[in-house]
Amino acid sequence: MERIIEYQDVTFRYEGDDENHVLPLTINGITLNIEKGSFAAVLGRNGSGKSTLAKLTNAIHLPEDGRVLVEGLDTSEEKNVELIRRKVGMVFQNPDNQIVATIVEDDVAFGPENLGIEPDEIRRRVDDALKAVGMYEFRLAEPHKLSGGQKQRVAIAGILAMQTDCIVLDEPTAMLDPIGRREVLATVQRLNRERGITVLMITHFMEEAVQADRVIVLDHGKVFLDGCPRDVFTNTQAIERCGLTVPQATALTRALADSGISIRTDVLTEEECVEAVLKACGKE
Amino acid sequence: MRDLTIGQYYPGQSLLHKTDPRVKIILTLVFIFIIFFCKNFFSLGLMVAALLAGVLLSRVPLKMMLKSMRAITFIIIITALLNLFYSTGGKVLVSFKFFKITDTGVYTAIFVAVRIMALIVGSTLLTYTTTPTMLTDAIERLLKPLKLFHVPVHTLAMMMTLALRFIPTLMEEIDKIMNAQKARGADLESGGLMQRAKALVPILIPLFVSSFRRAYELAFAMECRCYTGGEGRTRMKQMKLKGLDSVLIVGCAVLLGGVIALNIFFKAFNVG
Known part of the structure; x- marks a missing residue:
């Protein structure tokens, strides 16, 4: 598989208030490859370095040691920064703080306008991006009148219109209600499947991570677990050791199994859980 | 709080809504200038008629227009009263100790009141038919020549x-x-x-x-999102002058001509 983002033995620390105050390493030697077209979720407790990992992808942060490569371009080289930002788009946590214009379609056009694209082409891209996230009928709305989930979809459309190969989302659902969360997750999944856009999503909701092809768990600035969701979440002990909880569906079947009922314990989603419980009850 | 609208845009699809915002800003300034240029009721009447035509064309309800006037009713009344009492000359209509009200005073008061109202309606017509975004966009484009002076x-x-x-x-x-x-x-x-x-x-x-x-x-x-300032940026929404805009520009020029003609023709009726 072709790699789109490569972390090569990366370390990073934030600057302290003064020279004598040196903060510990936030990222402490991470080597990781993100494959083109994949959907990877990054999990970890607060302070595990997951947000920092996201910000290393498009040169917001530069590694103290090691290298971050985006399609082979080193983020620490000044001349690469703009090229990298054309390849990797970023969606942040707070939808209010990333919308620039007072009208939805103008905001989506902001990125392509910065790239100096022809007006007709921008129009085409904006319409296409808004349709892809299901916000086309809101194209003339004012952002502050939208719900959180809708604003976040507008932010995603803004990145889509730049036609980046990869979208990095830094806890995009943390400030949303459950409906908004579902909207955003469904949009991201669809873009990954239908358009082959690589997705790197930082989250602290296990139910969201379950939907990815790959789950990376960080702890103390290191990769703690890395694998497909089923492998990662059935490793209950390890998950709990780094301060996370397994998805509710997994926890339930595990508890049932512990109390002596014979049931599958590698379930991840609600549907699988229902199926497993029915099977354990002898009802297909 | 959610329903808060910035500015006082009245959404619509009328001809005035579709006019190039740059043209609208300039024509509004010209319009204000012409209103100050009116010297008698005939020329001012022509402008009021043009304004009414504009309001009808914008399809903004008259009620909304009057609402924008409410805030400055007080100013209109004060200026009218000042003009009523302080104008001299002409036939004395009422006299009470120090106060004298002359017919010139009455005319001037009405003239000034109508003029202020016309100014307000003219400028609100701009903000009612143009979104704040379009206004800032148009201002940016109009001020572009100032770049030469490093603004x-x-x-x-x-x-x-x-x-x-x-x-x-x-x-x-x-x-x-x-x-x-x-x-x-x-x-x-x-x-x-x-x-x-x-x-x-x-x-x-x-x-x-x-x-x-x-x-x-x-x-x-x-x-x-690759923002590096204004250099090398393009805009999705282009502003191009259309036939409609030239019609409005010509219309405004005709109005100016009409006002000058009426000012000269009815010189005897000039107010103030």
Whole structure:
């Protein structure tokens, strides 16, 4: 598989208030490859370095040691920064703080306008991006009148219109209600499947991570677990050791199994859980 | 708070809504100039008629137009009264101790009142038919020549757009902070002026802190979307002069001609 983002033995620390105050390493030697077209979720407790990992992808942060490569371009080289930002788009946590214009379609056009694209082409891209996230009928709305989930979809459309190969989302659902969360997750999944856009999503909701092809768990600035969701979440002990909880569906079947009922314990989603419980009850 | 609309745009699809905002801004300025140029009721009447035609063309309900006038009723009345009492000359209609009301005074008062109303309606017609975004965009393009004198036109326009964008967000934030402080027992509604001003401090400080945080995050988000300032940027919405715009420009020129002609023709009736 072709790699789109490569972390090569990366370390990073934030600057302290003064020279004598040196903060510990936030990222402490991470080597990781993100494959083109994949959907990877990054999990970890607060302070595990997951947000920092996201910000290393498009040169917001530069590694103290090691290298971050985006399609082979080193983020620490000044001349690469703009090229990298054309390849990797970023969606942040707070939808209010990333919308620039007072009208939805103008905001989506902001990125392509910065790239100096022809007006007709921008129009085409904006319409296409808004349709892809299901916000086309809101194209003339004012952002502050939208719900959180809708604003976040507008932010995603803004990145889509730049036609980046990869979208990095830094806890995009943390400030949303459950409906908004579902909207955003469904949009991201669809873009990954239908358009082959690589997705790197930082989250602290296990139910969201379950939907990815790959789950990376960080702890103390290191990769703690890395694998497909089923492998990662059935490793209950390890998950709990780094301060996370397994998805509710997994926890339930595990508890049932512990109390002596014979049931599958590698379930991840609600549907699988229902199926497993029915099977354990002898009802297909 | 959600329903807050910035400015006073009245959404519509009328001819005036579709006119190029640059043309609208310039024509509004020209219009104001012509109104000051009117010397008698005939020329002013022509402008009022043109204005009414404009209001009808914009399809903005007359009620909305009158609403914008409410705020300045007081100013209109005061100026009219001043003119009524301080004008001299002409036939004395009423006289009471120091006060004399002459027929010139009455004419001047009416003339001035109508003129102010025409000015207000003319300029609100612009803000009713143009979104704030279109206005800032048009101002940016109109001021472009100032770039030659190293005026950062694009930066100023971007600041204006961002300010407009964040007004509702900050209003919501103020609301939240006020509620949070009230929940902690802050008293915002009683006491004298000084006390109330002091009570605002615990609201303003968190607001400032969060505004800086927002600015920081927004700057990151803009950089991530390849924003590097005005150089090399294109715009999705182009502004091109259309047939409609030239019709309006010619119309305005004809109005100016008409006003000059009426001013000369009815010189005997000039007011003031």
